[in-house]
Amino acid sequence: MDNKLFLYNTLSRKKEEFQPINQNHVGLYVCGPTVYGDPHLGHTRPAITFDILFRYLKHLGFKVRYVRNITDVGHLESDGDTGEDKIAKKARLEELEPMEVVQHYTNRYQSYMDELNIQKPSIEPRASGHIIEQLEIVEDILSKGLAYESNGSVYFDVEKYNESNNYGELSGRNIEDLLSTTRELDGQTEKRNSFDFALWKKAAPEHIMRWPSRFSDGFPGWHLECSAMSAKYLGTEFDIHGGGMDLLFPHHECEIAQSTVCNGHTPARYWMHNNMITIDGQKMGKSLGNFITLEQMFSGEHDKLEQSYSPMTVRFFIMQAHYRSTLDFSNEALQASQKGMERLLEAFTNLDKLEASDSSSFSVKELSDKCYVALNDDVNTPILIAHLFDAVKNINSMLAGKASLTSADLDVLKQLMSAMVIDILGLSVNIENNSAGNDELLSESINLLLNLRVDAKANKDWATADKIRNELQALGVEIKDTKDGFEWSVK
RNA sequence: GGUUCCUUGGCCGAGUGGCUAGGCACUGGUCUGCAAAACCAGCUACGGCGGUUCGAGUCCGCCAGGAACCUCCA
Structure with missing residues (x-):
């Protein structure tokens, strides 16, 4: 192209x-x-x-x-x-x-x-x-x-x-x-x-x-x-x-x-x-005094903020609008960006778990072309991101065994996603879970608990299984049951 | 007052004269001990009134509402 x-x-x-x-x-x-x-x-x-x-x-x-x-x-x-x-x-x-x-x-x-x-x-x-x-x-x-x-x-x-x-x-x-x-x-x-x-x-x-x-x-x-x-x-x-x-x-x-x-x-x-970022429909600026500092965004300490937002969430939020349009601040919009971004990054990290097949059920070439068309059209990041979500859907389908890629196509997809997500959009995948923090003691402790939960489940001791899950969740550990065990991450 | 621009579905936000944007939320289904995640399906739309056109959120005019700049501002 x-x-x-x-x-x-x-x-x-x-x-x-x-x-x-x-x-x-x-x-x-x-x-x-x-x-x-x-x-x-x-x-x-x-x-x-x-x-x-x-x-x-x-x-x-x-x-x-x-x-x-x-x-x-x-x-x-x-x-x-x-x-x-x-x-x-x-x-x-x-x-x-x-x-x-x-x-x-x-x-x-x-x-x-x-x-x-x-x-x-x-x-x-x-x-x-x-x-x-x-x-x-x-x-x-x-x-x-x-x-x-x-x-x-x-x-x-x-x-x-x-x-x-x-x-x-x-x-x-x-x-x-x-x-x-x-x-x-x-x-x-x-x-x-x-x-x-x-x-x-x-x-x-x-x-x-x-x-x-x-x-x-x-x-x-x-x-x-x-x-x-x-x-x-x-x-x-x-x-x-x-x-x-x-x-x-x-x-x-x-x-x-x-x-x-x-x-x-x-x-x-x-x-x-x-263009400008607006808040309540008005330009956010020094003179009006209606600005939210980055320190406040990242800490959540501001009357307009319902929660804190990570730097990557802010970045993704901004990239989801075209740079020549105004972008209105709201908690709802930031929260939507946060969830969307988490889904995108999750799929991105899951690329490594994908296995190649004999045939491809979707076109990586087409996806790639669309991404470049979007970028070449006045750096249209919202459209680029829309296409990346198509990729997310396909990646998840592959994980669910409902889609497939040949080894060659899979390599191209990995390269494309890395180029778009990491190199160009500049999202950083510092997975704040298992490996981040690198606290082996913590990791092993959580694995221990979750293994106990697997045993409880095997014994149909749902009360114990749910207690472990609920309390870990309360501490901020996200748990996903899988076919043969579990996955977890720290929120 | 002058100049320029905007008005899209519950929210945010793309887009082209005729084909599903996307995300979040929501609804139903699959999966699950139950969830979560994921997958499948569905959902609500183009400020108002005219005009051009076979056909208009998409072009033109008028009206309404909003914004930016005209002063330091990213």
Whole structure:
């Protein structure tokens, strides 16, 4: 089958066949978190979306350089000249060094991403480590006459840019609309137009995040870091730029404008945007305060949570929706995902128990093709998962002796399932049972009890048999009777 | 107010102009000492009103409801 990958490109609003700039190599840049708070459920969406893309591109044989930045400067708490840097504000509140805050939340972010089995990007650059590169861009844009200095700050001249370029090509906006719809905000007297954006901001006296420059002691503007770091590590033209839909405007639009001025062309060929996670129909986000942190998800300690959810459950939940659709949080949905995933992983581990036959009663080739068709269609993980559940059904039927595969087909099925479930979807099968914990004493004790139960059953002593089963279940041991004995696992 | 998008069965969530999405839940059956798991079968659907079409959740228009962005946000 031909393996043509189609990706939805926000620039064209269409699915386009993916063709890398350099054969066999892919440059992927994704907007990472602003590290001024604990990672929440919303942060998992882009992380997982682009993790799967990263994994799939590698599976297809591409050598991928994946850059995901850490934003540790430059975001203003409120617009206008009175704005205070988010990191600085948090540092002031917590009486910590700004870099201490940044380090703390960076560590937290990375460790939660690890728990979600998200592969580390090739490079995780920090904005604060690229001040020089950002200042170079400011100078470049100034020298080309598309920025102006005002009271120690430097602003991008959107109106002038728009004379020879199309500001709004990504987000579908135009400058006239922006003029009429932008709100009146205080402290915008430095700007010529409300839609101009800062490349460099002069720091107020109390502002502690600051770097020297010929304009002022200050800090780089909102959108500059991505232009600087993507160009530095991926070149001035790279393949894919990703991020949340909420960054489409103004962040990515400004990024395109900046990079276009510097390099004469848009920085990325394909722009991909993941949709939001909602809760009660509303976007889960910092500003609304309606977010659930990953710590809370994994511990269950939050008013909205009926139970805790494992990292893999969260991951599976997110993969069961297409990345461009909103996904609504609910306990019911998470619980459904958890059960479905357990069934999928159970079948996956049972692959090893399957025995080959002379003939095959279902087509592994067809299943395989369907999986790749789903992935190639804009990384459609929900459809992929639907096909994997067909595989689950077939695997279980084989276990029940109602389906069969030849030895060759069985090998293909095992490879396919391993590629899809483990390599691409990134589910980890750390079976938290017999072997996990590796407590031999515990294992043998449970086996002993269950063997006693087998004896009780043989004697038709149902009371004893049920007592052993019920009490072990109460302790969290799942028991399945089989034809010639039992299986058990720890929940 | 401007721009864009969404509205699918008990819940979550795919999708194409005509053929079962899938998961969870539920119902019946098989298996089981009884369960659990598994297998088989069934179940509830495309916001409303018009239009295009041989045929429309799928295209067009209007209406209703909701969301995102326009300000930091994944």
